[in-house]
Amino acid sequence: xxxxxxxxxxxxxxxxxxxxxxxxxxxxxxxxxxxxxxxxxxxxxxxxxxxxxxxxxxxxxxxxxxxxxxxxxxxxxxxxxxxxxxxxxxxxxxxxxxxxxxxx
Amino acid sequence: xxxxxxxxxxxxxxxxxxxxxxxxxxxxxxxxxxxxxxxxxxxxxxxxxxxxxxxxxxxxxxxxxxxxxxxxxxxxxxxxxxxxxxxxxxxxxxxxxxxxxxxxxxxxxxxxxxxxxxxxxxxxxxxxxxxxxxxxxxxxxxxxxxxxxxxxxxxxxxxxxxxxxxxxxxxxxxxxxxxxxxxxxxxxxxxxxxxxxxxxxxxxxxxxxxxxxxxxxxxxxxxxxxxxxxxxxxxxxxxxxxxxxxxxxxxxxxxxxxxxxxxxxxxxxxxxxxxxxxxxxxxxxxxxxxxxxxxxxxxxxxxxxxxxxxxxxxxxxxxxxxxxxxxxxxxxxxxxxxxxxxxxxxxxxxxxxxxxxxxxxxxxxxxxxxxxxxxxxxxxxxxxxxxxxxxxxxxxxxxxxxxxxxxxxxxxxxxxxxxxxxxxxxxxxxxxxxxxxxxxxxxxxxxxxxxxxxxxxxxxxxxxxxxxxxxxxxxxxxxxxxxxxxxxxxxxxxxxxxxxxxxxxxxxxxxxxxxxxxxxxxxxxx
Numbered sequence: 001x002x003x004x005x006x007x008x009x010x011x012x013x014x015x016x017x018x019x020x021x022x023x024x025x026x027x028x029x030x031x032x033x034x035x036x037x038x039x040x041x042x043x044x045x046x047x048x049x050x051x052x053x054x055x056x057x058x059x060x061x062x063x064x065x066x067x068x069x070x071x072x073x074x075x076x077x078x079x080x081x082x083x084x085x086x087x088x089x090x091x092x093x094x095x096x097x098x099x100x101x102x103x104x
Numbered sequence: 105x106x107x108x109x110x111x112x113x114x115x116x117x118x119x120x121x122x123x124x125x126x127x128x129x130x131x132x133x134x135x136x137x138x139x140x141x142x143x144x145x146x147x148x149x150x151x152x153x154x155x156x157x158x159x160x161x162x163x164x165x166x167x168x169x170x171x172x173x174x175x176x177x178x179x180x181x182x183x184x185x186x187x188x189x190x191x192x193x194x195x196x197x198x199x200x201x202x203x204x205x206x207x208x209x210x211x212x213x214x215x216x217x218x219x220x221x222x223x224x225x226x227x228x229x230x231x232x233x234x235x236x237x238x239x240x241x242x243x244x245x246x247x248x249x250x251x252x253x254x255x256x257x258x259x260x261x262x263x264x265x266x267x268x269x270x271x272x273x274x275x276x277x278x279x280x281x282x283x284x285x286x287x288x289x290x291x292x293x294x295x296x297x298x299x300x301x302x303x304x305x306x307x308x309x310x311x312x313x314x315x316x317x318x319x320x321x322x323x324x325x326x327x328x329x330x331x332x333x334x335x336x337x338x339x340x341x342x343x344x345x346x347x348x349x350x351x352x353x354x355x356x357x358x359x360x361x362x363x364x365x366x367x368x369x370x371x372x373x374x375x376x377x378x379x380x381x382x383x384x385x386x387x388x389x390x391x392x393x394x395x396x397x398x399x400x401x402x403x404x405x406x407x408x409x410x411x412x413x414x415x416x417x418x419x420x421x422x423x424x425x426x427x428x429x430x431x432x433x434x435x436x437x438x439x440x441x442x443x444x445x446x447x448x449x450x451x452x453x454x455x456x457x458x459x460x461x462x463x464x465x466x467x468x469x470x471x472x473x474x475x476x477x478x479x480x481x482x483x484x485x486x487x488x489x490x491x492x493x494x495x496x497x498x499x500x501x502x503x504x505x506x507x508x509x510x511x512x513x514x515x516x517x518x519x520x521x522x523x524x525x526x527x528x529x530x531x532x533x534x535x536x537x538x539x540x541x542x543x544x545x546x547x548x549x550x551x552x553x554x555x556x557x558x559x560x561x562x563x564x565x566x567x568x569x570x571x572x573x574x575x576x577x578x579x580x581x582x583x584x585x586x587x588x589x590x591x592x593x594x595x596x597x598x599x600x601x602x603x604x605x606x607x608x609x610x611x612x613x614x615x616x617x618x619x620x621x622x623x624x625x626x627x628x629x630x
Contacts (some may be wrong), residue, residue, distance in 0.1 A: 012620050017371045021624055025541075028214040035214075039207045043361045046200060046347045047354035060337050061330065066345035068199045068406075072399040073328040075206050079213045083388050086218075091385065094625050101627070 011101055020093050029083055031078055038071055123424065123433060123440050124273045129446025130453075131272070134544060137305070137454045138286060144301045148294035155487055156630075158295035158494060159226040160379040160470050163630070165384035171393020174377050176303030177400055177462045178205075178368075178394070179310055181263055181455045187402070188435075189428030191358055192421050195336075195344030198409055204361050208368025209395040213388065216369060219540045221378045221387040222622050223628040227466070228375040228532065231537045235615035236476050236547040238352050242283045246474040248531035249372040251558055253467040254508075255524040256371075257460060257501075259517040261509030264456040270430060271449040280509035287461040288502030291304035291468065292495055296380055298498020306451075306458040313451045314404040317432065320439035323410035329407070335414045337500045344413070356585050360522075363589035367525030370532030373466035384626050408432050415439065427518075464501045471497040519570040522587055523561065530557030530592035538600055540623070543616045545600070546609035550624060553600030560595055564588030 011017050045052055053064035152158050164174065183205065190198035224230035229245040261280055268279035290298050325331040336344050368374065412421060412431035415438050421431045422424045433452070439444035472494035477485045531554045538545045538553070565571060567583040585591070621627045 008618065008621055012617060017620075017624075021620065024624065026543045032211060032214045033544055034208055035210045039203065039361065039365065040358070044199075044354065048355040050347045054342070058330075060345075061343065062342070062346040065333065068196070068203060069403060071203050072206055072403060074467070075210050076392075076399045078210045079392045082210075082213050083392045086388055087385070096624055098627065101621075103361050104202045 005050060007101055011097060016093075020097065021091070027082070027090075033083055035075060035078055038074055042067070042071055068101060110464055116506030121424070121434060121437060122445065123430060123437070124270055126167065126273050127271075127310060127442060127446040129443045130277040130449040131446075133447055133450030137309070137450060138457075141290065141298070141302045141305065142286075144300040144305075148298035148301070152293070152297055154488055155226070155473075155494075157297065157441050157487075158491060158603035159376070159465075159473065161296040161300050163380060163382050165380040167381055167389030168393050169300070169304060170377060170381050170386065170390035172307045172397065173300045173303035173380075174374065174394035175389055175397040175401070176305075176307035176310070176458055177373055179307065179379060179455065180260065180459045181267060181452055182259070182396055183401070184314070184405060184455060185267070185429045185452060186427070188405045188408040188412065188432040189421070189425070189430070191406055191417060191610075192412040192416075192431035193428035195340070195348060195413075196346050197348050197407055199402075200347065201407055203409065204364030205368065206255050206395070206399055206402055208365045209391060209398065211365065212369045212374075212394070213391040215537060216375075216540060217378060217387045217391050218384040219623045220375060220536075221381065222624075222626045223386045223540075223619065224379055225630050226376070226379055226473045227469050227512045227531045228372060228536055229467065229470070231533050232550055233478070233610050234539070235269075235619055236545075236550055236609075237434055237508045237540070238483055240547055240551050242474045242478040244551050245532070245535065246470045248527065248535075248558050249470040249474075249553050250467060251562075252372055252524050252528045252532065253463050253470075254372070255520045255527065256373075257463050257467075257505050257523065258508045258512055259520040260460050260463070261505050262515060262517045264453075264460070265509055265513065267429070267456070268453060270425065271433065271452065276513060277510060280506055283457055283460060284502050287457055287464060287505075289509060290457075290461045291465045292502075295564050296465060299458075299465050300380060302427070302461055306454050308396065309451045311404075313448055314408065315437055316444075317439065317448065318407045320444075321407065321415060321435060322410075322417060324439070332407070332410055336410050337363075339414055340418065350549070353584070355590060356587070357366035359585045359590035360587045362593060363522065363525045363587045365529075366533045366589070366593065366598045370528035370536065371524075372470065372528075373462040376466045376469060376628045377462075383629070405432075405579035408435060411435055411439075421537065426625060428623065437488060460505065463559045464498060464505065467501050468494050468497040471501075477552050478587065485560040516575070519565065520576075522570065523565050526561040526587055526589045526592060527558055530561045531555075532557075534593060534596040534600055537595070537605075542604075543613050544608060545616075546603055546604040546607065546612055548607060549600045549602075549604030549610070553596045556599040557592055561588055564592055 054062045057063050126448045156162055160378045187198050187202055220231055223234050229242055232245050234243040265276040265280040268274050269276045290302055381387050412435040421428050424430045436448040472490055476493045477490055535550045535553045564583045568586055569581040570586050572578050572581040622629055
């Protein structure tokens, strides 16, 4: 049976649902800010102080190389963190709320 | 003396290259690719009767498959040949581009993937229009979509013609017609199902081809990346290994970075792929898989670029193509011989075919689903009528892309990719994001935001150094930045917010509340 209008309103106004939405956006925003800081930070270093990245790691490899690769890997790991969080924390709560709606 | 000068000017080719002549291996490989994908199209055609099947492959693609297909849609020939070439000729700076192209993906994940999947049906305009007035939003957002697709398509077609001419010695015009015709066939008969499998096969071929190329190249350096980098710095100087003079103006850097990053989250053919999976969970998985493969691929192109720089040599690469676009191909021939060159060339051709198919499908969807159904038919969808329009739109777009490919022959199209990303970041992304996260967003706000983003992107690109100085040869540009996203995207957000606040739309805010069950729990999602 599809949820009736009142059920829907009740769920939307329930503290659990509000907490879930808030938590979802907190996680999203923390991760978004992280990737923005990493990438824009990198761009600003490139734009304002390139020499920082030319400093050598060992004999001939400048820091620019590992830093560049690290950003690519970090971008991927951050998406992984989000998937892990969503699968283990968000989805079960979504399911619980869905069950509650269906039970009504 | 004259002889001496002539000798100097002649392209000195220390390696004998068979580029530009018909290569039997690449011909066979390419025909094999077309034959297999055509068979898939035939198989898919039997399964493609309804709108949901045509636009969204019946929502039956798995998260992993869609991740590969997303990667296939995104890894264009420009990424493969262009970035490898940029690294081969300019060094480290090429990586700055790759990183920009990649970091948009986490944002898709964190901000829009799940709500997009839950709220939409076939196009991203479904999401923007969900709680707003259908007609104005559909009109303006399909303009945003179609502009993005058109510029991206022109760049791909012109690139395809030029590339194939260099690769196979095939005539430019013939190459454009072949690409346009085959791609129309995929979309027309096989819809999203065939297009998805074309993307998946192409992604696997491209990833494995690039991997083999890197392994063969690194073998020359005893599999030590360190000795590769050492060779680069000994031959061309240490400066090649760190950021150089490519990005000088900080605002230019920031603007380009924003366009690359947020443009990804506004590309209609990418966003459309999220409707092919069954639910939000699978959509999430696709972004994770896609980001992994694309990141891996960009790391490979970086090694390809540097290996080409050392093994083939900058002068040789630049003598064949100034932009360095042939670096990966020359490296393939150098390390794996003519047969391997043939394989990589066929993969590059397949890559273009797959990307234009994805673009055409999303363009056709925008025309039939957004414009025809929601604007002309006022939302009353007639499945058969809509499919007919979608197929006619596919044919029209196929013909159009061939014509555009012929008209723009020989033009420098790099700025068109920049323009496509700038429109996607400025017209499509702000409206999409605000409609997902902001309760007080209104119809007028969305219309003005999209219009501002699209209009400013185009005008500012025309006034930028890219066109004003490089193409029209005026001494100085009216607008200083090479990419307008910093200004056009900020303006799109600002205009959207101001217009929404000036005239609130109560119905839209109320509907935002009631759509939350669908946005967050997926209840009622298609």
